Amino acid sequence: MYKIFTAMLLFAATLAQSQVKGKITTTTGQAIPFVNIGIENTYTGTTANEEGQYELILKNTGKYTLVFQSLGFKTKKVPVTINSFPHTLNVTLEDETYELNEVVISNSEDPAYGIIRQAIAHKKENSARTGRFEADFYSKGLFRVKDLPKKIMGVEVGDLDGMVDSTGTGIIYLSETVSKITFEQPDNLKERIVASKVSGNDKGFSYNTALSTNYNFYSNYVEFNINMVSPLANNAFNYYRYKMEGSFFDENNNQINKIKIIPKRDKEPVFEGYIYIVDDSWAIYAVDVDIKGYRMQQPILETLNLKQNYTYNTVNRIWAKNSQTLDFSAGVFGIKFTGKFTHVFTNYVFHDKFEKNTFGREIVYIEKDSNKKDSLYWNAVRPVPLTEEEITDYLKKDSIQALRTSKTYLDSIDRKNNKFKVLDILSGYTYQNSYRNTYYRYKGLTDFSTLSFNTVQGWNFGTGFSFSKYNEEKGIYTTLSTDLNYGFAEDRLRATGALRHRFNNQNYATLQIAGGSTVEQFNPNDPISPLVNTVSTLFFKDNYMKLYDKTFASVSYSQEISTGLNMTGSIEHVRRKPLFNNTDYVLIKDNEPYLSNNPLNPEDDTAPAFERHYLTKANITGVIRFGQKYITRPDGKLNISNSDYPVLAFQYEKAFAASEKNYEYDFIAARAFYNTTLGNKGDLGINVKAGKFFNAEGIAFADYKHFNGNQTHIGTSERYLNVFNLLPYYTHSTNNRYVEAHIEHDFKGYIMNKIPLLNRLQWNLVVGYHMLSTPDFKPYQEFTAGFSNIGLGKFRMLRVDYVRAYQGGYSTDGVVFGLKFLNIIE
Numbered sequence: 144m145y146k147i148f149t150a151m152l153l154f155a156a157t158l159a160q161s162q163v164k165g166k167i168t169t170t171t172g173q174a175i176p177f178v179n180i181g182i183e184n185t186y187t188g189t190t191a192n193e194e195g196q197y198e199l200i201l202k203n204t205g206k207y208t209l210v211f212q213s214l215g216f217k218t219k220k221v222p223v224t225i226n227s228f229p230h231t232l233n234v235t236l237e238d239e240t241y242e243l244n245e246v247v248i249s250n251s252e253d254p255a256y257g258i259i260r261q262a263i264a265h266k267k268e269n270s271a272r273t274g275r276f277e278a279d280f281y282s283k284g285l286f287r288v289k290d291l292p293k294k295i296m297g298v299e300v301g302d303l304d305g306m307v308d309s310t311g312t313g314i315i316y317l318s319e320t321v322s323k324i325t326f327e328q329p330d331n332l333k334e335r336i337v338a339s340k341v342s343g344n345d346k347g348f349s350y351n352t353a354l355s356t357n358y359n360f361y362s363n364y365v366e367f368n369i370n371m372v373s374p375l376a377n378n379a380f381n382y383y384r385y386k387m388e389g390s391f392f393d394e395n396n397n398q399i400n401k402i403k404i405i406p407k408r409d410k411e412p413v414f415e416g417y418i419y420i421v422d423d424s425w426a427i428y429a430v431d432v433d434i435k436g437y438r439m440q441q442p443i444l445e446t447l448n449l450k451q452n453y454t455y456n457t458v459n460r461i462w463a464k465n466s467q468t469l470d471f472s473a474g475v476f477g478i479k480f481t482g483k484f485t486h487v488f489t490n491y492v493f494h495d496k497f498e499k500n501t502f503g504r505e506i507v508y509i510e511k512d513s514n515k516k517d518s519l520y521w522n523a524v525r526p527v528p529l530t531e532e533e534i535t536d537y538l539k540k541d542s543i544q545a546l547r548t549s550k551t552y553l554d555s556i557d558r559k560n561n562k563f564k565v566l567d568i569l570s571g572y573t574y575q576n577s578y579r580n581t582y583y584r585y586k587g588l589t590d591f592s593t594l595s596f597n598t599v600q601g602w603n604f605g606t607g608f609s610f611s612k613y614n615e616e617k618g619i620y621t622t623l624s625t626d627l628n629y630g631f632a633e634d635r636l637r638a639t640g641a642l643r644h645r646f647n648n649q650n651y652a653t654l655q656i657a658g659g660s661t662v663e664q665f666n667p668n669d670p671i672s673p674l675v676n677t678v679s680t681l682f683f684k685d686n687y688m689k690l691y692d693k694t695f696a697s698v699s700y701s702q703e704i705s706t707g708l709n710m711t712g713s714i715e716h717v718r719r720k721p722l723f724n725n726t727d728y729v730l731i732k733d734n735e736p737y738l739s740n741n742p743l744n745p746e747d748d749t750a751p752a753f754e755r756h757y758l759t760k761a762n763i764t765g766v767i768r769f770g771q772k773y774i775t776r777p778d779g780k781l782n783i784s785n786s787d788y789p790v791l792a793f794q795y796e797k798a799f800a801a802s803e804k805n806y807e808y809d810f811i812a813a814r815a816f817y818n819t820t821l822g823n824k825g826d827l828g829i830n831v832k833a834g835k836f837f838n839a840e841g842i843a844f845a846d847y848k849h850f851n852g853n854q855t856h857i858g859t860s861e862r863y864l865n866v867f868n869l870l871p872y873y874t875h876s877t878n879n880r881y882v883e884a885h886i887e888h889d890f891k892g893y894i895m896n897k898i899p900l901l902n903r904l905q906w907n908l909v910v911g912y913h914m915l916s917t918p919d920f921k922p923y924q925e926f927t928a929g930f931s932n933i934g935l936g937k938f939r940m941l942r943v944d945y946v947r948a949y950q951g952g953y954s955t956d957g958v959v960f961g962l963k964f965l966n967i968i969e
Contacts, residue, residue, distance in 0.1 A: 241389025343540025601632025618648020805841030
């Protein structure tokens with residue numbers, strides 16, 4: 144049946160008007176993929192697909208000269224007279240012949256070095272010539288899965304909603320966009336998406352935009368996961384060797400030099416492959432490079448190939464990028480992935496300058512009905528024809544979607560999945576109405592993420608119930624939930640409940656009402672996780688988690704006030720009671736008792752940290768993200784952060800209506816966070832905080848400002864920009880003023896990659912500085928040095944740091960082991 148639909152669609156495509164179409168092959172008849180086809184001395188063009196088929200859209204009949212260009216083949220000009228559409232033109236390309244003069248070979252230095260020096264010397268002017276433009280943009284993204292196992296870690300995978308066949312192979316993502324873009328170097332962009340198509344989702348909008356397609360090899364760095372050193376960087380000779388492979392003349396008699404790029408050190412963030420440089424102008428003619436996953440510190444990615452092709456216009460003498468493809472292969476847990484992104488740039492209009500307000504906060508706008516375009520529209524505007532596999536995928540996924548989104552189908556699936564089984568009492572149960580997007584969930588009794596041990600509750604575990612309803616199109620959701628927690632040693636069941644409602648997906652206005660009874664750490668940031676505390680307590684008898692009883696009712700409201708400014712207001716009424724240890728259970732016996740649950744007096748198990756009391760607190764917080772930009776979609780607004788500027792936050796809190804007057808106070812605080820990438824020298828992060836209490840001499844210890852310490856020697860965060868590595872959890876808590884600073888620089892291999900033998904480890908050197916100043920103590924400081932990205936193969940989630948602490952002189956030192964995977968577990 145799919146073949147019939149495919150034939151029908153191919154027939155409909157032939158009826159599309161204003162097309163020159165055909166197939167491009169070698170002299171032996173093999174298809175040549177991704178050939179660039181353009182009209183001479185214009186920026187009207189297209190790109191062939193994987194099967195060598197092309198379609199060039201023209202407005203009028205007449206005489207044209209078509210230019211066919213592909214790396215490794217001689218560029219071919221074909222004069223053509225078009226009397227009617229569609230017009231078929233099949234083309235054969237001959238292999239390119241490269242010349243390398245004997246005098247060049249005998250030179251003591253490879254001639255490639257001289258060409259690269261010239262290209263570096265002229266890169267600023269060549270880049271500036273294409274620095275401001277408007278253009279039409281087309282993008283197609285495709286992901287395939289291969290060798291998908293039936294189970295991963297014991298969990299049934301299935302067919303991924305019909306995406307893969309019985310062999311575990313299939314397209315899992317296919318999407319296209321057509322847009323109008325306005326661009327100014329280095330990163331000003333305005334894009335209007337006029338057509339968007341996602342296979343199997345007629346309500347979806349493609350994420351393929353021009354936002355992350357500017358791979359500019361005239362810059363010193365080309366940004367992927369990290370900054371890759373361009374072969375035309377100012378310091379490129381420190382990272383690359385070059386070899387002249389030969390030269391040829393294009394259709395305009397420009398001499399094109401093919402230069403091989405060879406990394407000096409394998410583990411550096413470098414490319415390998417070829418760059419083609421035009422003689423005399425020293426502009427880029429084409430790029431064909433490979434990127435190894437480990438070089439960009441993405442071990443799951445195996446190889447990414449990037450190709451860029453440029454077109455020359457004899458009128459304005461500008462070489463402009465006309466196409467770009469990214470092919471990649473990746474794998475993990477035995478699953479193989481491949482993918483391809485194709486980008487086509489046409490109809491350039493270059494500018495000397497833009498009007499002052501051309502670029503603003505909105506960088507991408509997706510038109511409301513852009514995902515409603517029919518196949519006739521796509522056949523008329525799509526510059527790269529679909530392959531038969533892609534046509535089949537659209538037909539298959541659209542058919543599956545029509546079936547699987549129907550009320551009849553969803554009701555039938557719900558009837559099957561909603562059947563209650565006895566074991567669901569332990570494992571959990573969900574009752575859903577998929578057509579109405581409503582879900583009722585019971586968490587079960589065997590959720591090990593809720594199982595933990597502390598000296599107040601002993602062994603404790605949790606379960607819960609929830610109801611949720613979604614409206615994805617409007618971005619509205621409502622959740623109503625309750626969580627239960629029972630502590631065996633305390634013999635007490637606690638319950639909390641919450642109602643959360645988001646009103647829209649434009650300013651993300653959200654209301655939350657919550658209440659109940661729970662145990663809470665004195666530091667509300669939960670400096671020690673339940674899992675780490677469980678191990679620390681049971682195996683080492685270090686019960687660092689300190690808890691109190693909190694019964695509360697709260698209301699909070701948050702929304703984006705304007706682009707880059709988010710505000711949250713809340714009010715909470717609490718009743719607090721001190722708690723005491725209720726168990727001395729331990730797995731490894733010794734004679735030492737547990738410390739008390741009183742962080743102010745760990746040796747006294749009878750004295751409370753505070754007296755029982757009531758208190759009402761009002762809080763307002765704001766976050767300012769300077770330079771924040773956004774994407775406007777019909778189904779919501781997506782904010783895009785800007786790493787060029789710091790993020791500022793401020794807070795005001797007032798405690799009032801207390802059972803005792805001395806528990807009332809005012810508190811103000813501010814925070815500045817900045818994270819930036821320093822070329823190829825790594826990532827620098829800075830987090831500075833300051834705050835001040837007023838009229839707070841007699842407040843409860845729970846309301847003090849507590850600092851994120853660590854006495855377990857286990858780090859669970861990816862970066863240590865909000866934690867002290869050796870500071871005891873509550874020794875420096877204050878009800879006065881404070882200044883706190885964290886600075887960390889991850890060299891991302893900049894140093895380690897240059898050290899023989901050690902570079903094989905692919906570890907990253909990380910250094911840091913941490914400081915805390917309060918009126919009651921001399922400034923506390925930590926200096927750290929260590930390594931991240933430790934692991935084997937594709938799994939690198941470990942980190943080790945040596946920490947040396949000072950407070951009025953040397954205080955202590957130690958080693959912190961970073962286990963980033965604990966964040967995933969918890």
